[in-house]
Amino acid sequence: MPLIEFVSAIVGFVLTLMVFSYLIGDNPLFRFAVYLFVGVASGYAAAVIVNDILLARLQSLPLGDPALLVIGLIPLLLAATLLAKLFPRISWLGNFAMAVLVGVGAATAIGGALTGTLIPQAEAAVDAVDPRSLTGLVGGGVMLLGTVTTLAYFQFGAKRAADGTVKRNAAVEALAWVGRVFIAVTLGVVFAGVYTAALTALIERLNSLILFLKSILGL
Amino acid sequence: MAEIRCPNCGKETPDFLDFCQFCQTPLQQDLIHIGEEPTKKDTGELEQILPDWLKEVRQQGLEEAEDEALRPPGKPKVTDEPPDLLAGLMSQAESEEEELPDWLAGISPSLKKEEPPPPPPPPKKEEPSSFFAQFREAETQPPAEETPWSGLVEPVGRELTDWFGQEEPSAPPFREETGAPAGEDWMKDLSAFTAESAPAQEPEDLSWLRDLEAASKATEEPAAPKPEAAFPPSASEEDLDWLTKLGAASAPAFEEPAPAQPSSEEDLSWLDKLGGVTAPEEPAPAQPAGEEDLSWLDKLGGVTAPEEPAPAQPSAEEDLSWLDKLGGVTAPEEPARAQPSVEEDLSWLKNLSAAKEPPTEPIPSQPAPAEEDLDWLKNLGISAAPPSQPAAPAFADTGELQPKEPPASAKPFQTAPLNELLGDEALRDTTPDWLKEALEEPSMPLPGATSLDWFAEQAKPPKETPPPAPFDQTPGKPAASTPAFDFSSGDSSAQDLDALFDVEMPEWLKSEPEKPETPQPGPVSTQPFTEEGEALAPVELPSWVQAMRPVDSAISGTAASVDMVTEREGPLAGFRGVIPLVPVGSALRPKAFSLKLQAGEEQQAAAALLEQMIASETAALPSKPAAVISSQRALRWALSALFLLVLTAVLWLGLQTMPIHPSSRLSDLIASLPDASPVLLVVDYEPAFAGELEASAGPLLDQLALSKHAIFDFVATSPNGAGLVERLMLHTNLSKPFPAGLGYRAGEQYFNLGFLPGGAAGAAGFVGDPQKLSRYAAILLLTDNVETSRTWIEQLEAAGPEVAGKPLIVVSSAQAAPMLQPYAASGQANLLVNGLYDAAKYEALNVSRPGLARAYWDALGFGLMMAVLAIVIGGAWNFYLRFREKHAETE
Structure with missing residues (x-):
């Protein structure tokens, strides 16, 4: 095993144990490991941004073409104005760049959601109900029921009853109750996925420790 | 004793009296x-x-x-x-x-x-x-x-x-x-x-x-x-x-x-x-x-x-x-x-x-x-x-x-x-x-x-x-x-x-x-007994006794002292009765009302109770000294130890007892890709999920590299993504030299394009150039985040039909897979690898190469079973406690 790999394996092993120490409780070892990961990740990210983004863009500026140079300098100028946000007196200089970012991001998100999620998902929900097959009908029916009942659950319109109490419509109330079942199942599935992901990460770490120990032990 | 008859009332009166003791009539002879x-x-x-x-x-x-x-x-x-x-x-x-x-x-x-x-x-x-x-x-x-x-x-x-x-x-x-x-x-x-x-x-x-x-x-x-x-x-x-x-x-x-x-x-x-x-x-x-x-x-x-x-x-x-x-x-x-x-x-x-x-x-x-x-x-x-x-x-x-x-x-x-x-x-x-x-x-x-x-x-x-x-x-x-x-x-x-x-x-x-x-x-009246009522009658109380009555002296003294007060200070010092004792204009003053609240006993009791409640709210409750070893902590330690022990044992032993049902649907899609075609790999996950995603994407990358000799272009949506690319290539044995790996080298068989900033806008801008994206035979999205994966799916969908027609394979973490399942079901994602579970099936199809999914599968299986048991046992114990409480209440 190369030395760098051995040292890396030892560091990884120690840091892994330090993170596992959180099972006992919050302790300095766990904090040290966490702070170390955060610091290393931030530093690495900063280095990547400077090296892969800023320097790469500056190096790629078309100095011979003024038009492209101006266009290339515009993002640089807007990025420089964002630095003005650090100073309250001149923070207004970064408002335009910030507005561009928010506006462009919102427009991109809305356009992507509309064209990439709402319409395709609506079409998919409709297409899921396939009366031509029992599975398609049942599956489509369950999906439709789940969709309708879940939406009904988040419907909060109600009327005042004769006795003064405010209640939703009985049909909506029944649908909401069914939708609550679907929501519970969905959250259960999400929890299972989270647990599975965490368990997989634990297994990967334990496997790395075992491999290190086996490598050390020559097993 | 000689007596004299009163000429007025006719009653006998002692002779030494000047007046009749009954009618106070003067006795004329005297x-x-x-x-x-x-x-x-x-x-x-x-x-x-x-x-x-x-x-x-x-x-x-x-x-x-x-x-x-x-x-x-x-x-x-x-x-x-x-x-x-x-x-x-x-x-x-x-x-x-x-x-x-x-x-x-x-x-x-x-x-x-x-x-x-x-x-x-x-x-x-x-x-x-x-x-x-x-x-x-x-x-x-x-x-x-x-x-x-x-x-x-x-x-x-x-x-x-x-x-x-x-x-x-x-x-x-x-x-x-x-x-x-x-x-x-x-x-x-x-x-x-x-x-x-x-x-x-x-x-x-x-x-x-x-x-x-x-x-x-x-x-x-x-x-x-x-x-x-x-x-x-x-x-x-x-x-x-x-x-x-x-x-x-x-x-x-x-x-x-x-x-x-x-x-x-x-x-x-x-x-x-x-x-x-x-x-x-x-x-x-x-x-x-x-x-x-x-x-x-x-x-x-x-x-x-x-x-x-x-x-x-x-x-x-x-x-x-x-x-x-x-x-x-x-x-x-x-x-x-x-x-x-x-x-x-x-x-x-x-x-x-x-x-x-x-x-x-x-x-x-x-x-x-x-x-x-x-x-x-x-x-x-x-x-x-x-x-x-x-x-x-x-x-x-x-x-x-x-x-x-x-x-x-x-x-x-x-x-x-x-x-x-x-x-x-x-x-x-x-x-x-x-x-x-x-x-x-x-x-x-x-x-x-x-x-x-x-x-x-x-x-x-x-x-x-x-x-x-x-x-x-x-x-x-x-x-x-x-x-x-x-x-x-x-x-x-x-x-x-x-x-x-x-x-x-x-x-x-x-x-x-x-x-x-x-x-x-002054001058003595010629008729001294003009007021008969004031004459001292023998039967009446003696006047000196009457004078000794405290009421007379008190009244006279009080009146004198109240009405005539001698000034002791100021320019009026020495004068008596100059300043009236009664304040001027006192009658015009509004009547003074007592500000004391007239509250009954019940109201006072309620007020006292309210004060007690307020005092109890403001008083700091004594904090319970935390036990060094509580039941929850012990339980947590026990469960942790159990899981660590079981998983370590499974991994140490390399057990592969859990059954895997291989799925051909994934391999069919890869098989349909042209050979030596470039494949765009979007690394959209954090280092914490690197182990899961590496194990999940391993069988897919191994098939692409081994059977299709695909060229990989890696682009990361996070700054750390660039580093994860190398780790991915290493841990999937793609970058390892042959025979331990496939011998992929950076810049030849795979390209790390680095970090793609801008989020959705960056993604939109990246996929917005159809010429760049059109050369990729497939787009492989490695994600642990639903939002970023949805953004990529949406932007690819929004990029147009040419881009949207490209095969999209989403390798997702198990935590994000349920939310991405609709996109896979709708066809927006051609293939969805849901964590280690799908990776293991894929790997089984490929005869368990490179073997990580399979190595983790038994451990994952044991871990899921333990979790299920813990949940069931915990639920049963909680149900027992509730039942016992209700039973105690009913009794």
Whole structure:
């Protein structure tokens, strides 16, 4: 095993144990490991941004073409104005760049959601109900029921009853109750996925420790 | 006991009573009417039964008279004797609040019936009174025309009898000069204030008065204008009115300038005031002067049995000698025995005006103290000895006049021995009515009783309030506005006239006119019992007992103190009653309401409960000391240890017992890709999920690299993504050299394009160039985040159909797979690798290359089973606890 790999394996092993120490409780070892990961990740990210983004863009500026140079300098100028946000007196200089970012991001998100999620998902929900097959009908029916009942659950319109109490419509109330079942199942599935992901990460770490120990032990 | 039938009610009344004890009707046979001459009585034999105090007074008076006679003329009298308390009564230096006690007034009810004279205004200090103005005017007159009063202003040591005697030669007989009317007026007044019929008086008793009157007539030729407003319109009495005012201290008489009144009538009118008798307005019937002269003395002595046959009365001088001690027992006087003449008769007058203070001291004028002074004298006179008392030697023989230890005034009313003597019928018959009344009167206070406090205060030496000078010491200067006889002052002849005006008016005298309710000792009414209701009835509570009631004193004292508050600070210091006690405008002030909340017990209890709740909210609860090892922590440790132990064992052992169902759907899609085509790999996950995603994407990358020899272009949506690319290539054995790996090298078989900034915009911009994206045979999205993966899916969908037509394979973490399942179901994602579960199936299809998914699969299986068991066991335990609680509640 190369030395760098051995040292890396030892560091990884120690840091892994330090993170596992959180099972006992919050302790300095766990904090040290966490702070170390955060610091290393931030530093690495900063280095990547400077090296892969800023320097790469500056190096790629078309100095011979003024038009492209101006266009290339515009993002640089807007990025420089964002630095003005650090100073309250001149923070207004970064408002335009910030507005561009928010506006462009919102427009991109809305356009992507509309064209990439709402319409395709609506079409998919409709297409899921396939009366031509029992599975398609049942599956489509369950999906439709789940969709309708879940939406009904988040419907909060109600009327005042004769006795003064405010209640939703009985049909909506029944649908909401069914939708609550679907929501519970969905959250259960999400929890299972989270647990599975965490368990997989634990297994990967334990496997790395075992491999290190086996490598050390020559097993 | 003899009884008299009341002419009004017809009931029997003891003969010694002046009024009917039932209807208070005067018993006419005992009264002396105006014009009647009282029957002269000789009561010398009764001296033996006189009270001790009276005997002591007489004895003291005799001694003083002797001392006075032995003292050289002009030598001031210095006495070491204790101050005479009776003389203090004359001064009345105390305030008006200390009035004559009721018990004493009750002895002579007739005094209450007196008509109060018009309240005299307070005499001015600086301004001499009219009385003194007379002397001023007389000063300018020739000496031959000086009034007899000039003889009064003699050096100290001169006695009253002396100046009376000196006037005799020059003064014509009283009757001859002034005539009957003048002498009758004041005599009638004097006789009017007694309620009993005056016994016949001996003519020789009036000789001194005649002389005196004659002398004054002779010296006062010009008739001074008489102040009409001050005196009542009585032709014969006007001349004597100024003398009347002496006793009454009438303010108008003092204020109005009166010229010298040379008339002897006026000079003698002061005698009217001797007993406080001022009744100028009442017409007096003409009576013989000689008879009337002694009538006023009868009033002083309170003759109550005039009709009884008077025993042998030595002389009028002897009768009056006992009175010498009443006014000034300490004044040195000539012995009464040694003066058988008329002067001896008047010695009592001299003693009356004698002061206890040394005569050398200038005696300032005391304006009108005689109003109250003479009140007591009148009262005493009525209930004390009549003028027809035995002569002084009779008392001296008994030896009772020797002064015993306390001053004579200390026990003036020791009547207990007299009461004992009443048992003797012989003595009772000879006892005059006035003495009987004194003996029978149950209201007489005992010595040392609290009702005598006023008496003790009266006996104080009048140092603060200088005694008035009855007569001007300086010739020509008018006398001060004082009564003719000042009983509190000593020798009036040594007085300085200037001191008279410098004397500050006593407070009691100033405020005297302001007390309408106080009976003024003015002229005695001819009908003393005008108010029958005030007469002391025998069956009623004695007045002195009533006076001792605390309610009376409290009310009077409170009223005086409240109404007249003396200012102590500020410019008004010293003034009384300037600032009203009641605040001005207090009635206009709004009524003050209490701010205290009227809350009942229930409300107060609720308020207390609320306060307790608030206090409990603000109070910090004691924190529970955290146990070092709690159940939750132990459980967590146990579960952690269990999981670590099981997973480690599975991994260490390399168990592959869990079944895997391979899926061909994934391999079919990869198989459809062209060979050596570039594949875009979007690294959109964090380092924490690197192990999962590396294991999940391993079988896919291995197939692409091994079967299709795809070229990988890696682009990361996070800054750390670039580093994860190398790790991915390493851990999937793609970058490892052959035979351990596939030998992919960076820049040849795979390209790390680095970080793609901008999020959705960056993604949109990246996929927006169709030319760049069109060269990729497939887009492989490695993500652990639903949002970023959705963004990439959406942007690829939005990039257009050309881009959207590219196969999209999403390798997702297990936590994001459920949310990305709709995109896979809808066809937007061509293939979705859901974590390790799908990776293991894919790997199984590829004969478990590179083997990570399979290596983790058993451990994952055991871990999921343990989790399921933990959840089930935990749920069951929780259900058991709930059941136990409900069971306990039901029980």
